[in-house]
Amino acid sequence: MAGGLVVSDLAVHFPTERGVVRAVDGISFDVERGTRLGFVGESGSGKTTTALAIMRMIKAPGRIVAGSIRLDDADLVQMSDAEVRAIRLRRIAYIPQGAMNSLNPVLPIGRQIADGVIDHLGPQRDADLKALVAESLDRVGLAPTVAAMFPHELSGGMKQRVCIAIGIVLKPDVIVADEPTSALDVITQRRVMDTLGRVQEAIGASLILIGHDMGLMAQFVDELVVMKDGRIVERGAIRGVFQAPEHAYTKMLISSVPDITEGRSFLGTIPTPAEPKPATGAAPSPLVAFRNVSKVYGRDFFGRGGVHALRPLSFELDAGRSAIVSVVGQSGSGKTTLANILLGITRPTTGDVRFEGKSVAGLRGTAALAFRRGVQAIFQDPYGAFNPFYKVDHTLALPLRRFGIATSRRDIYVCMEHACDAVGLDPHLILGRYTHELSGGQRQRLQVARALMLNPKLIVADEPVSMVDASLRATILKSLYDLKARHGISIAYITHDLATAYHVSDYVIVLHHGHVAEAGTPRDVIGNPQHPYTQLLIDSIPWPDPDRHWGSRQSVEDDQRRLEEIAASHQTIVRSRIPGFDLDTAA
Amino acid sequence: MSTATDDRREVTSFDADDHQRPSEPEWGTLRSRWRATLRYMRRNPSLPVGLALLSALILFSVIGGLLVDIGDTRVMSAPHSRAPADNLWFGSDRQGRDLFAVMVHGTWLTVRVGLIAGAVGIVFGASLGFIAGYFGGWIDNIVNWTVDVLLTVPAMLFLVVIATNVSTPTEPLSSTTMAIIIAALAWRRPTRQIRAQVLVMRTAGYVQTARISGASNLEIIFLEMIPNLLPYLVASFVTAVSAAVLASVGLEAMGLGPQNEPTLGQTIYWMIQSSAFMMGLWWWILPPIIALVILFVSLYLINVGIDELSNPRLRRKA
Numbered sequence: 080m081a082g083g084l085v086v087s088d089l090a091v092h093f094p095t096e097r098g099v100v101r102a103v104d105g106i107s108f109d110v111e112r113g114t115r116l117g118f119v120g121e122s123g124s125g126k127t128t129t130a131l132a133i134m135r136m137i138k139a140p141g142r143i144v145a146g147s148i149r150l151d152d153a154d155l156v157q158m159s160d161a162e163v164r165a166i167r168l169r170r171i172a173y174i175p176q177g178a179m180n181s182l183n184p185v186l187p188i189g190r191q192i193a194d195g196v197i198d199h200l201g202p203q204r205d206a207d208l209k210a211l212v213a214e215s216l217d218r219v220g221l222a223p224t225v226a227a228m229f230p231h232e233l234s235g236g237m238k239q240r241v242c243i244a245i246g247i248v249l250k251p252d253v254i255v256a257d258e259p260t261s262a263l264d265v266i267t268q269r270r271v272m273d274t275l276g277r278v279q280e281a282i283g284a285s286l287i288l289i290g291h292d293m294g295l296m297a298q299f300v301d302e303l304v305v306m307k308d309g310r311i312v313e314r315g316a317i318r319g320v321f322q323a324p325e326h327a328y329t330k331m332l333i334s335s336v337p338d339i340t341e342g343r344s345f346l347g348t349i350p351t352p353a354e355p356k357p358a359t360g361a362a363p364s365p366l367v368a369f370r371n372v373s374k375v376y377g378r379d380f381f382g383r384g385g386v387h388a389l390r391p392l393s394f395e396l397d398a399g400r401s402a403i404v405s406v407v408g409q410s411g412s413g414k415t416t417l418a419n420i421l422l423g424i425t426r427p428t429t430g431d432v433r434f435e436g437k438s439v440a441g442l443r444g445t446a447a448l449a450f451r452r453g454v455q456a457i458f459q460d461p462y463g464a465f466n467p468f469y470k471v472d473h474t475l476a477l478p479l480r481r482f483g484i485a486t487s488r489r490d491i492y493v494c495m496e497h498a499c500d501a502v503g504l505d506p507h508l509i510l511g512r513y514t515h516e517l518s519g520g521q522r523q524r525l526q527v528a529r530a531l532m533l534n535p536k537l538i539v540a541d542e543p544v545s546m547v548d549a550s551l552r553a554t555i556l557k558s559l560y561d562l563k564a565r566h567g568i569s570i571a572y573i574t575h576d577l578a579t580a581y582h583v584s585d586y587v588i589v590l591h592h593g594h595v596a597e598a599g600t601p602r603d604v605i606g607n608p609q610h611p612y613t614q615l616l617i618d619s620i621p622w623p624d625p626d627r628h629w630g631s632r633q634s635v636e637d638d639q640r641r642l643e644e645i646a647a648s649h650q651t652i653v654r655s656r657i658p659g660f661d662l663d664t665a666a
Numbered sequence: 667m668s669t670a671t672d673d674r675r676e677v678t679s680f681d682a683d684d685h686q687r688p689s690e691p692e693w694g695t696l697r698s699r700w701r702a703t704l705r706y707m708r709r710n711p712s713l714p715v716g717l718a719l720l721s722a723l724i725l726f727s728v729i730g731g732l733l734v735d736i737g738d739t740r741v742m743s744a745p746h747s748r749a750p751a752d753n754l755w756f757g758s759d760r761q762g763r764d765l766f767a768v769m770v771h772g773t774w775l776t777v778r779v780g781l782i783a784g785a786v787g788i789v790f791g792a793s794l795g796f797i798a799g800y801f802g803g804w805i806d807n808i809v810n811w812t813v814d815v816l817l818t819v820p821a822m823l824f825l826v827v828i829a830t831n832v833s834t835p836t837e838p839l840s841s842t843t844m845a846i847i848i849a850a851l852a853w854r855r856p857t858r859q860i861r862a863q864v865l866v867m868r869t870a871g872y873v874q875t876a877r878i879s880g881a882s883n884l885e886i887i888f889l890e891m892i893p894n895l896l897p898y899l900v901a902s903f904v905t906a907v908s909a910a911v912l913a914s915v916g917l918e919a920m921g922l923g924p925q926n927e928p929t930l931g932q933t934i935y936w937m938i939q940s941s942a943f944m945m946g947l948w949w950w951i952l953p954p955i956i957a958l959v960i961l962f963v964s965l966y967l968i969n970v971g972i973d974e975l976s977n978p979r980l981r982r983k984a
Contacts, residue, residue, distance in 0.1 A: 466876075467894065
């Protein structure tokens with residue numbers, strides 16, 4: 080089996096202060112030429128370490144302590160550094176995770192592709208190099224003119240495809256791709272994966288795809304390896320693994336991917352929503368109202384030009400009923416701008432945001448404090464949300480003191496304990512510790528606890544699950560759902576993930592280039608999309624089902640063209656309305 | 667409720683990132699705390715070595731100051747050009763200053779100039795950096811523009827012009843005045859460095875969290891941002907001190923320093939003036955140079971040590 084890779088009993092250890100971490104603990108597998116092997120597992124499972132070991136790029140003090148990595152008859156583990164250098168790129172290529180940071184910002188793309196060629200084949204004639212670069216770019220679907228461009232002139236998806244072009248220029252036998260699309264949205268992801276698959280077939284290389292997305296694996300690889308704590312827990316043909324997963328961990332990974340089908344909720348049993356609180360008092364003003372709110376960045380002194388992050392938007396969210404409103408869209412669709420305007424962190428360029436009938440821009444003193452308390456947030460990065468200098472208590476106690484909820488040390492502590500209990504955390508294990516001592520899931524639930532403690536009226540959750548492992552996603556979304564169902568808090572759920580939006584929300588707004596493309600109940604908008612943009616988004620989701628097709632080659636090409644047409648059309652389709660949330664499309 | 671809680675616990679047990687992150691040794695009892703500190707110091711020797719050198723230098727000056735009369739640093743307090751002897755430990759210079767007394771008082775005077783100029787520079791610079799970086803807008807533009815322009819002008823040129831104008835024959839410069847002159851330019855680099863740090867930190871999650879927790883701008887700056895910048899501020903301060911010492915020695919060696927005070931730089935000036943090299947008066951030449959080398963090396967080591975302490979990426983793993 081020429082060009083095949085055989086790994087046997089590979090072990091990689093990292094000595095630390097606390098003892099040896101067995102990042103990879105005796106794993107064996109092989110990839111035949113021309114096939115695709117997927118590695119899944121959560122952060123810390125050893126999948127990236129395995130990829131780096133194949134490239135012989137383990138950083139000291141970590142090292143390969145046992146096993147062999149055989150490419151044909153040569154053992155990569157036994158090779159000298161110089162020998163490995165000759166193998167890299169030429170026979171084994173690596174496609175890195177963050178294409179944004181992997182390209183040299185001061186060199187044109189062509190130079191960066193040619194670099195490796197010259198390194199391995201020696202000096203080349205200019206014409207030959209140019210032809211090679213053009214061929215490589217052509218394989219990944221980029222025009223030859225890209226060779227003269229610099230990284231900042233390219234979009235994220237194009238940069239990732241350039242990284243693929245660099246990797247395949249010497250037609251390697253093995254391509255190792257480490258989460259090549261983790262920073263991209265679904266539409267771009269489908270394009271990049273399509274490109275990668277096509278190139279791999281064209282040059283006949285074998286491919287190792289590292290990832291955590293079971294859906295992507297189902298759509299892309301032939302064989303799947305599931306890793307946990309440095310070991311392989313399950314291995315098999317992709318169809319078999321999905322139809323009859325053997326290991327409990329594999330089952331959990333598969334079931335943690337939300338599916339858009341009626342009846343089965345990946346949140347498990349969810350409590351029935353509490354009856355809407357009867358409206359007290361005479362006709363209360365809406366909790367939050369947007370009137371023609373828009374945001375333009377980078378305008379010049381006279382208010383000309385600039386980028387429209389958010390086109391004029393008007394809506395009213397009632398105070399009496401609680402609802403989860405999801406705002407979905409690709410990166411750059413304006414959803415985070417919308418979140419920051421809601422939180423009062425960003426000031427809108429035009430229009431007026433009203434909180435309980437009063438304009439937010441004019442709030443002072445106690446009214447401003449009431450707004451701060453009433454609109455809380457759960458941020459994307461649970462690690463960054465806690466000040467590393469203090470114990471987590473500081474972050475929890477600060478708002479209690481500022482909003483005058485509790486003043487004495489004892490009261491504050493009681494409040495914090497209740498908050499931890501409410502999200503299923505043991506206060507004795509959490510309070511008095513530093514952020515880095517908590518796991519990602521604990522941190523994210525602590526953010527929920529912090530918001531809940533203040534008894535807010537609206538919580539803005541900006542991608543609350545995009546940085547946590549799949550197994551935790553359901554748990555955190557369930558705590559979000561609890562906020563609405565049990566505590567009657569409305570939630571603005573900002574996400575790029577339509578599947579989770581389908582399960583948790585009462586209303587969905589699809590944003591595209593700052594413009595509302597489609598809005599309505601999740602069953603209408605996501606279950607049966609009418610707007611071409613929403614359809615495209617949903618078609619691009621990789622389903623965790625090998626039999627459900629991800630779309631043909633041709634459609635991927637067409638989609639790009641369609642996307643440009645959609646951006647120009649500014650069409651809004653409102654599918655349905657729900658009581659409590661009123662989107663005004665007249666403006 | 668209980669079933670919901672149970673499956674949450676179960677899911678949490680899948681967290682694999684807990685034991686992956688190498689962390690500092692356990693901090694429990696006082697004894698293990700000591701041992702952990704010692705272990706850390708063995709791994710990162712620059713900080714303790716730098717601090718030891720600096721304290722040795724300052725102790726020499728402070729304890730010596732109790733024993734040696736400042737009057738002995740004056741001209742004609744001892745016989746001139748004498749080599750070190752029992753009653754004249756470091757010898758004397760051509761004008762008859764007791765060089766041991768000069769070293770004792772001069773070292774402290776020089777360190778003091780550095781501390782004053784460094785402190786003024788860092789306080790002024792950090793304040794400007796915070797105002798510019800945190801509030802942004804036109805204030806930021808003005809501060810940034812001013813710093814950019816001032817950074818292009820050689821500091822020595824400024825200092826020479828100011829020093830020559832401030833000192834008059836009847837009222838020569840004092841070392842404190844000189845420290846303040848140096849401080850007038852010492853804020854430029856801290857301003858710019860701290861502004862850059864604040865710009866990054868301003869969008870950090872915990873700053874946003876504090877903001878929606880109702881914290882005021884001052885609270886965010888003093889309670890959320892400054893504690894995290896502390897190692898950085900200390901490192902900037904150490905850099906500013908060594909830059910100030912360098913500037914003061916430069917001014918003094920040119921003869922623009924405090925003529926009536928026996929600072930290290932001033933001693934170098936006298937030694938150049940009196941052709942100590944040609945006369946072979948090695949006991950006059952070596953001590954101030956050694957003191958300055960120790961001072962700069964210790965400040966450098968402290969800086970490297972703080973950097974290692976506060977920057978986990980540089981932290982060597984044993």
